[in-house]
Amino acid sequence: MKEFTFLSIGLSNFESSTWSLISGGITAPYGFKASGIRAGLKNSEKKLDLALILAPEDALCAGTFTQSRVRANCIDLCIERLLETSGRARAILINSGQANACTGKKGFEDSVIATKALAQKLGISESEVLICSTGVIGERIRMQNLLKGIDLLVDSLSDSGSRDAAKAILTTDLIEKEIAIEGYLGGRRVRIGGIAKGSGMIHPDMATMLAFLACDVGLPKKAWDDIIKRVVNSSFNAISVDGDTSTNDSFLAFCAGDVLDKEYFNELEMGLKFASTILAKSIARDGEGSNCLIEVKVEGAESVMDAQIIARTICSSSLVKTAVHGCDPNWGRILAAAGRSGIIFSPEDVSLWIGSIQIMSEGLPIEFDRKMVVRYMNEIVKVKNSNKETLLICLRIGTGNFEAYSWGCDLSSEYIHINADYTT
Amino acid sequence: MKEFTFLSIGLSNFESSTWSLISGGITAPYGFKASGIRAGLKNSEKKLDLALILAPEDALCAGTFTQSRVRANCIDLCIERLLETSGRARAILINSGQANACTGKKGFEDSVIATKALAQKLGISESEVLICSTGVIGERIRMQNLLKGIDLLVDSLSDSGSRDAAKAILTTDLIEKEIAIEGYLGGRRVRIGGIAKGSGMIHPDMATMLAFLACDVGLPKKAWDDIIKRVVNSSFNAISVDGDTSTNDSFLAFCAGDVLDKEYFNELEMGLKFASTILAKSIARDGEGSNCLIEVKVEGAESVMDAQIIARTICSSSLVKTAVHGCDPNWGRILAAAGRSGIIFSPEDVSLWIGSIQIMSEGLPIEFDRKMVVRYMNEIVKVKNSNKETLLICLRIGTGNFEAYSWGCDLSSEYIHINADYTT
Numbered sequence: 111m112k113e114f115t116f117l118s119i120g121l122s123n124f125e126s127s128t129w130s131l132i133s134g135g136i137t138a139p140y141g142f143k144a145s146g147i148r149a150g151l152k153n154s155e156k157k158l159d160l161a162l163i164l165a166p167e168d169a170l171c172a173g174t175f176t177q178s179r180v181r182a183n184c185i186d187l188c189i190e191r192l193l194e195t196s197g198r199a200r201a202i203l204i205n206s207g208q209a210n211a212c213t214g215k216k217g218f219e220d221s222v223i224a225t226k227a228l229a230q231k232l233g234i235s236e237s238e239v240l241i242c243s244t245g246v247i248g249e250r251i252r253m254q255n256l257l258k259g260i261d262l263l264v265d266s267l268s269d270s271g272s273r274d275a276a277k278a279i280l281t282t283d284l285i286e287k288e289i290a291i292e293g294y295l296g297g298r299r300v301r302i303g304g305i306a307k308g309s310g311m312i313h314p315d316m317a318t319m320l321a322f323l324a325c326d327v328g329l330p331k332k333a334w335d336d337i338i339k340r341v342v343n344s345s346f347n348a349i350s351v352d353g354d355t356s357t358n359d360s361f362l363a364f365c366a367g368d369v370l371d372k373e374y375f376n377e378l379e380m381g382l383k384f385a386s387t388i389l390a391k392s393i394a395r396d397g398e399g400s401n402c403l404i405e406v407k408v409e410g411a412e413s414v415m416d417a418q419i420i421a422r423t424i425c426s427s428s429l430v431k432t433a434v435h436g437c438d439p440n441w442g443r444i445l446a447a448a449g450r451s452g453i454i455f456s457p458e459d460v461s462l463w464i465g466s467i468q469i470m471s472e473g474l475p476i477e478f479d480r481k482m483v484v485r486y487m488n489e490i491v492k493v494k495n496s497n498k499e500t501l502l503i504c505l506r507i508g509t510g511n512f513e514a515y516s517w518g519c520d521l522s523s524e525y526i527h528i529n530a531d532y533t534t
Numbered sequence: 535m536k537e538f539t540f541l542s543i544g545l546s547n548f549e550s551s552t553w554s555l556i557s558g559g560i561t562a563p564y565g566f567k568a569s570g571i572r573a574g575l576k577n578s579e580k581k582l583d584l585a586l587i588l589a590p591e592d593a594l595c596a597g598t599f600t601q602s603r604v605r606a607n608c609i610d611l612c613i614e615r616l617l618e619t620s621g622r623a624r625a626i627l628i629n630s631g632q633a634n635a636c637t638g639k640k641g642f643e644d645s646v647i648a649t650k651a652l653a654q655k656l657g658i659s660e661s662e663v664l665i666c667s668t669g670v671i672g673e674r675i676r677m678q679n680l681l682k683g684i685d686l687l688v689d690s691l692s693d694s695g696s697r698d699a700a701k702a703i704l705t706t707d708l709i710e711k712e713i714a715i716e717g718y719l720g721g722r723r724v725r726i727g728g729i730a731k732g733s734g735m736i737h738p739d740m741a742t743m744l745a746f747l748a749c750d751v752g753l754p755k756k757a758w759d760d761i762i763k764r765v766v767n768s769s770f771n772a773i774s775v776d777g778d779t780s781t782n783d784s785f786l787a788f789c790a791g792d793v794l795d796k797e798y799f800n801e802l803e804m805g806l807k808f809a810s811t812i813l814a815k816s817i818a819r820d821g822e823g824s825n826c827l828i829e830v831k832v833e834g835a836e837s838v839m840d841a842q843i844i845a846r847t848i849c850s851s852s853l854v855k856t857a858v859h860g861c862d863p864n865w866g867r868i869l870a871a872a873g874r875s876g877i878i879f880s881p882e883d884v885s886l887w888i889g890s891i892q893i894m895s896e897g898l899p900i901e902f903d904r905k906m907v908v909r910y911m912n913e914i915v916k917v918k919n920s921n922k923e924t925l926l927i928c929l930r931i932g933t934g935n936f937e938a939y940s941w942g943c944d945l946s947s948e949y950i951h952i953n954a955d956y957t958t
Contacts, residue, residue: 212897353851354853446604460604474638530859530862
């Protein structure tokens with residue numbers, strides 16, 4: 111479990127818990143199935159572009175969505191149906207290629223038609239089917255191809271289909287994002303699994319690009335909703351790739367199974383938080399054009415929210431991101447970002463570390479081995495391997511008792527190239 | 535006056551006014567002197583790095599500064615002195631090279647010592663001298679060189695010294711930023727002049743990187759303060775280069791001379807707004823690595839502030855900036871940015887233009903000549919000349935009576951190169 115080195119992750123309590131990593135992604139929890147196929151929604155002749163997640167009959171789904179005023183039609187439909195059924199959803203249809211945002215009433219009708227066709231094929235109620243879309247804004251879904259694909263999509267459902275589904279929801283992402291963990295709560299085996307996508311337009315506001323989580327225990331609706339809200343706040347809402355919140359951000363989390371005893375809710379929440387954080391970090395790590403994951407820890411704050419806002423402001427700063435990319439220990443930019451975060455703190459109390467090397471102590475720069483910092487940054491940023499390394503920044507802003515993390519990535523010329531001609 | 539084409543600038547009333555452009559920058563107004571020399575603060579052997587602005591004896595100075603919690607020592611001193619003297623400042627000493635931010639008590643003492651030396655040489659009170667610094671955060675001013683330069687700096691003062699001062703305050707800027715206008719108010723000749731710097735870490739919050747304005751009429755303190763506050767809001771606070779607010783943002787505006795009749799205050803404010811907007815736009819246009827100025831107009835809003843927040847969110851979006859850089863009419867990103875601005879509006883009411891070409895009407899994309907938009911963008915972004923062109927984006931969000939502008943620039947690989955190794 112590479113995640114638990116040094117400062118990393120902020121889930122240090124987790125090590126003592128009963129959870130451990132397993133394979134299987136979103137289909138690891140009991141009773142969940144998934145599939146992913148190529149329906150011809152993307153221009154690519156190879157890439158999968160249509161995914162399905164099927165939950166057991168007793169499933170409950172909590173959803174959080176983009177807070178943007180300009181949101182996709184599919185999100186309106188999800189919100190409507192989750193309200194209508196009190197969260198009794200069974201299936202999520204996910205298409206990549208077209209975002210179906212800014213497409214008006216006809217775009218909304220497309221979402222309705224797609225879910226209706228899927229509901230008929232599955233033999234369940236239309237209101238139990240949700241839909242998520244990702245791709246180019248302003249483009250309607252290629253409905254003919256989607257509808258043609260429904261049969262194959264349902265026929266492909268399997269309890270090991272997570273990987274295909276994880277592939278089919280990607281756009282500019284380079285790698286699939288999956289997680290599964292297993293633990294024993296009161297002697298009972300519990301599994302949590304999830305998949306996610308996202309590598310550009312990532313600055314989630316109460317949700318994330320697209321992420322789906324499943325868990326094979328039952329919980330009362332209010333407890334589940336509350337837990338998921340807290341989990342999202344410290345995971346998906348703590349990442350940023352480019353500061354741009356998407357029109358299609360959606361996080362949907364299922365729980366299904368015999369009701370879990372209340373005394374294990376905390377332990378379960380730890381697991382959900384861990385799984386969500388891994389997925390969120392994998393989105394930031396796969397940020398467009400990035401060479402590393404940046405992890406910012408802010409400690410000594412007066413509240414978790416204060417710490418999180420500062421951490422995220424640092425993580426989102428173009429100047430911090432370019433300095434990391436250039437392996438330039440220009441730490442003043444970290445302070446400048448913290449200063450403009452809107453959170454009140456005393457600059458005289460600030461201490462700063464890059465990796466394990468202290469740069470500032472109580473408001474003043476201290477003598478540090480500049481070459482060592484550059485070497486540390488180089489080792490993380492310049493090393494090319496499939497598993498991008500994590501650059502650690504820790505800022506102590508006072509003597510408060512609260513801390514929080516945020517994750518982002520460096521800003522490279524490659525990001526410019528990717529985004530300068532996305533639709534052309 | 536190239537500024538007044540088509541949508542540009544949002545000062546359409548200005549055309550009917552009595553103001554016209556003149557040369558002379560900040561020394562155009564009666565009684566103002568300036569100078570700029572090379573004192574050896576920058577590593578370059580050619581670049582000027584120390585500037586002085588001297589105002590007449592009856593001058594009144596209004597200052598607005600960064601809202602960042604991490605602000606430079608010189609700003610603390612400016613605020614202290616403007617309070618102490620009720621704005622009765624005479625001189626501003628400006629050094630480029632070291633920002634003198636995050637340098638603790640010793641950094642503050644440096645500012646005090648520098649202003650004391652200058653006050654002695656000028657024969658004025660220490661409390662009437664202000665100081666502004668720009669450069670690398672965490673580095674103290676090279677005091678020995680600065681103090682050695684004071685004599686030459688004062689001896690070089692002249693009523694045509696604006697250009698030298700404008701040069702001496704630059705860091706990564708490519709061009710000097712000066713403005714001067716002249717008008718007749720009640721038969722009396724009035725001049726407004728200013729200089730500014732800034733091309734990175736530009737996302738002013740109630741102030742700007744460094745900008746200085748002078749005006750040769752007298753006004754009561756409260757009237758002047760109020761006018762300057764409004765002027766800053768629609769000019770310097772409406773630009774963004776990279777979303778990063780500086781630790782050293784300062785805008786200082788002098789008025790000096792016989793008291794102006796109250797009936798001309800509005801006309802004067804128009805002139806100040808115009809001069810400040812030109813300076814602010816020149817900062818955005820000179821944004822690090824940029825190829826063009828982006829002007830975003832938001833109209834049909836319920837308040838000026840609503841319009842301005844949306845306009846600035848669009849202007850600050852990495853995805854909008856890279857799309858402009860790539861001449862990619864990926865308009866969905868403009869809508870996505872507006873949607874996440876936090877301002878309430880109905881997506882169904884939105885209309886959008888790029889240049890003079892309409893892209894959306896009442897919430898829906900309309901058929902538009904894509905090639906024509908690409909050609910328009912190419913003509914602005916790809917044409918290389920010293921005078922960067924302006925790309926126009928207009929978003930109508932409803933039927934409200936208010937509008938506002940914001941200015942930014944495209945995001946290029948060059949920005950990454952400039953910022954990936956700023957201190958190394």
